[in-house]
Amino acid sequence: MILQAAIGLAVLAGAGWGALAFWFQPPLGRRARAVPPAAWLALAAAALAGLARGSFLLAGLFGVLLLALLAWWRLSVRPSNERQWMPEVARQTHGSVDGGIVTLHNVRNFDWRSRTDYGERWETRVYDLSRLASVDLALSYWGRPAIAHAMVSFGFDDGQYLVFSVEIRRKLNDTFSEIGGFFRQYELAVLASTEEDSLRVRTNVRGEDGYLYRVRMPEGAARELLLSYVATANRLVRKPRFYNSLTANCATIVYRLADQVVPGLPMDYRLLLSGYLPEYLYSLGALQGADNPQAYRRAGNYTERARATRDASQYSRNIRLGVPGVTARPPDGTAGLLRQVQPPIR
Incomplete structure (x- = not known):
């Protein structure tokens, strides 16, 4: 029970951070800005539902994808001096x-x-x-x-x-x-x-x-x-x-x-x-x-x-x-x- 609660809290934290990361750095462009956060939150909800039933499968998948998201964040979202500035x-x-x-x-x-x-x-x-x-x-x-x-x-x-x-x-x-x-x-x-x-x-x-x-x-x-x-x-x-x-x-x-x-x-x-x-x-x-x-x-x-x-x-x-x-x-x-x-x- 304690393990499930701890994993659930980690999923919630990852869900919130990931949704905001996708919102402010939209990988599909601004026209489809809402799609990645929505999909991410849906996956987190499914993982939490699985945990409630005693299944760790979707929570494990969510963890793997969170690691991939962190790698993308670190390697791909880079600062630049070459943009169209105010x-x-x-x-x-x-x-x-x-x-x-x-x-x-x-x-x-x-x-x-x-x-x-x-x-x-x-x-x-x-x-x-x-x-x-x-x-x-x-x-x-x-x-x-x-x-x-x-x-x-x-x-x-x-x-x-x-x-x-x-x-x-x-x-x-x-x-x-x-x-x-x-x-x-x-x-x-x-x-x-x-x-x-x-x-x-x-x-x-x-x-x-x-x-x-x-x-x-x-x-x-x-x-x-x-x-x-x-x-x-x-x-x-x-x-x-x-x-x-x-x-x-x-x-x-x-x-x-x-x-x-x-x-x-x-x-x-x-x-x-x-x-x-x-x-x-x-x-x-x-x-x-x-x-x-x-x-x-x-x-x-x-x-x-x-x-x-x-x-x-x-x-x-x-x-x-x-x-x-x-x-x-x-x-x-x-x-x-x-x-x-x-x-x-x-």
Whole structure:
């Protein structure tokens, strides 16, 4: 009886995983998308019915087919950089380092007018790491307090900012699915951009709520974190990887990069529930300028300041007004950004 129950639970688990795997990676194409999951669930139901009668034959067959499915999943469902991508993730950031100078290619600097109306600009930019002055964590919320998109913005001493964001690379006509993120539906990208692009599109175009936190780091750690982002982006260009909602998302990648810089960071459930990252950082003593996480949240909420800013060149300055730990900076300049190597590509 115990053996039958254990096998039954294994069949149920295999049925659920296999049906979802077939749904999100349809082997017969999208027009016949429902056929493999339906057939798989029918086989699992027959196996469970056989177990109820004391027969292990169909359960054994189901087990063999599950092993075959796992082999297909491992060998055939592979990540790729060669797909028809959405325009905003059509290119991959990559870079090179020469001493203290970082050259980044495909820095996104779109001019967003609406979700579907925008001017495309992919730029090559060169940054002087000796002018790196700050690290900010930007969180963007779209509904649920536990879930936010995490971005890291590196500030230079002239008021220029460079954002790194771990993104899903959506294909044309893709819609986002958190469950699909467990089933290899999307590739992973590390995208560099300007704040006028990646932060502004979320508050001013998509209607999300933005929060900014000045992060205190050991000496030299900000530089190493930026270089870790560049190295990760370069690896993804050479060897694509799938996004995973649990193990390879915006918050877990930030943690892994930061752990390379400051080894031994404690694991925490708030790395999965990224909306609570400020409380995690506060517990580590990485936030400065306010007495508790609630005070950081209140002062760090830049949504209204962002939406009131019509001039994109003033966006970075305005969203930092009153943010704990942020000192005043010149609103613009060219010292940190050494040069833009090529004209914007439109």
